[in-house]
Amino acid sequence: MAKELIRLVDCCMAFDGEAVLDHINLYFNDSEFLTLLGPSGCGKTTTLRIIGGFLTPTSGEVLFDGVRMNDVPPHLRQVNTVFQRYALFPHLNVFENVAFGLRIGKTVMEEVKGKQVRRKEKLPEEEIRQRVLEMLEIVSLKGFENRRVSELSGGQQQRVAIARALVNRPKVLLLDEPLAALDLRLRKDMQSELKRIQQQMGITFIYVTHDQEEALAMSDTIVVMDQGKIQQIGTPEDIYNEPKNAFVADFIGESNILDGVMHEDYVVEFFNRKFKCLDKGFQPMEPVDVVIRPEDVDIVPVEKGQLRGTVTAVTFKGVHYDTIVDFKGFKWLIQTTDYHEVGKEIGIVLNPDDIHIMHKSQYSGMFGDYSSYSEEYDEINDPTYVEEDEDTEGRGDEE
Ligand SMILES: Nc1ncnc2c1ncn2[C@@H]1O[C@H](COP(=O)(O)OP(=O)(O)OP(=O)(O)O)[C@@H](O)[C@H]1O
Numbered sequence: 001m002a003k004e005l006i007r008l009v010d011c012c013m014a015f016d017g018e019a020v021l022d023h024i025n026l027y028f029n030d031s032e033f034l035t036l037l038g039p040s041g042c043g044k045t046t047t048l049r050i051i052g053g054f055l056t057p058t059s060g061e062v063l064f065d066g067v068r069m070n071d072v073p074p075h076l077r078q079v080n081t082v083f084q085r086y087a088l089f090p091h092l093n094v095f096e097n098v099a100f101g102l103r104i105g106k107t108v109m110e111e112v113k114g115k116q117v118r119r120k121e122k123l124p125e126e127e128i129r130q131r132v133l134e135m136l137e138i139v140s141l142k143g144f145e146n147r148r149v150s151e152l153s154g155g156q157q158q159r160v161a162i163a164r165a166l167v168n169r170p171k172v173l174l175l176d177e178p179l180a181a182l183d184l185r186l187r188k189d190m191q192s193e194l195k196r197i198q199q200q201m202g203i204t205f206i207y208v209t210h211d212q213e214e215a216l217a218m219s220d221t222i223v224v225m226d227q228g229k230i231q232q233i234g235t236p237e238d239i240y241n242e243p244k245n246a247f248v249a250d251f252i253g254e255s256n257i258l259d260g261v262m263h264e265d266y267v268v269e270f271f272n273r274k275f276k277c278l279d280k281g282f283q284p285m286e287p288v289d290v291v292i293r294p295e296d297v298d299i300v301p302v303e304k305g306q307l308r309g310t311v312t313a314v315t316f317k318g319v320h321y322d323t324i325v326d327f328k329g330f331k332w333l334i335q336t337t338d339y340h341e342v343g344k345e346i347g348i349v350l351n352p353d354d355i356h357i358m359h360k361s362q363y364s365g366m367f368g369d370y371s372s373y374s375e376e377y378d379e380i381n382d383p384t385y386v387e388e389d390e391d392t393e394g395r396g397d398e399e
């Protein structure tokens with residue numbers, strides 16, 4: 001059984017009377033990789049700072065092992081943080097950057113004559129050496145001890161920051177968009193590196209990102225946030241396959257979201273047609289949001305289709321074509337490895353497990369229609385449309 005380490009109970013946070021976090025209830029298990037995912041300003045960093053002890057919630061409780069920690073300062077929590085700007089010491093070498101946390105010593109509380117007092121516990125030099133070298137090995141920087149940090153690449157500096165945060169063996173590591181400054185390739189490498197380190201050390205990682213792919217790739221648990229509220233908590237598979245509302249469906253991957261009516265268990269109607277689905281437990285004739293993922297739609301000849309539409313735009317994406325199809329004025333995104341030219345009439349087939357039903361929410365009607373996406377491509381596909389730069393031979397950024 002997973003052991004619970006930290007719990008936020010009804011945590012609210014307001015700055016100058018403005019609510020930023022709205023009743024956050026969340027727990028974090030031992031050795032778990034949990035990601036807070038959401039758009040800019042949704043309250044991810046604020047949540048992390050409350051856990052780290054840099055902020056005290058306006059109301060609610062922060063519990064570590066069931067003990068209230070609201071007012072306990074950061075250095076007395078068994079938590080370390082890697083910030084987006086990792087602030088290494090440029091005048092120290094790699095070894096000393098990592099050793100820093102160990103040299104300042106650990107603060108311990110001790111009872112002296114019936115009173116709780118703080119004491120710094122210093123480690124012997126040989127132990128510091130061993131622990132730093134062990135950490136450098138874990139982050140694949142063995143042999144870099146004497147390098148100046150200014151001579152390292154972005155990814156190497158990031159790993160020094162992680163080694164520094166892990167060297168005093170926190171139970172929990174908080175990471176706030178730690179890879180945001182790296183280029184795509186390096187970010188992908190570091191994602192698997194971080195996951196490996198987390199598993200190898202058996203530490204709880206609480207990771208903040210606004211990048212859904214990163215969250216899906218790394219996490220055991222994803223917490224999707226918007227406007228200071230938790231929208232959904234689940235495994236990457238849960239969140240992707242069973243989004244709770246239109247916001248989650250749209251934020252995690254691409255989704256076509258249509259209005260539908262649930263007739264009875266396993267039967268939904270949209271576009272005036274009934275479809276079999278796998279969902280149940282809705283009210284009879286309940287209006288619902290229907291999610292259809294672009295990669296789940298099968299394109300077939302018109303006469304074999306359950307629905308028929310017209311291709312209005314095609315964009316080559318490497319592995320597949322993003323194909324925009326107009327169904328009676330509502331445009332869908334369909335991803336297919338076959339090329340279907342603009343203007344062609346096609347049919348589509350939806351299997352029951354391609355259809356996901358969600359309750360209506362405040363987000364209904366806001367997402368999931370690819371009309372505007374299509375317009376951009378309509379313009380490009382329009383032979384009378386004149387691009388600003390007509391020089392197709394050029395490299396774009398040349399004068
Ligand atoms: N110290 C502060 N004083 C006033 N408002 C703040 C403060 N810190 C954060 N906020 C506000 O709280 C909201 C949530 O901020 P937060 O930094 O938690 O967002 P975030 O999800 O981390 O966003 P990003 O992805 O841009 O980092 C924002 O509207 C922000 O402006």
Ligand SMILES: [Mg+2]
Nearest residue numbers: 044045046176
């Ligand atoms: Mg932030």
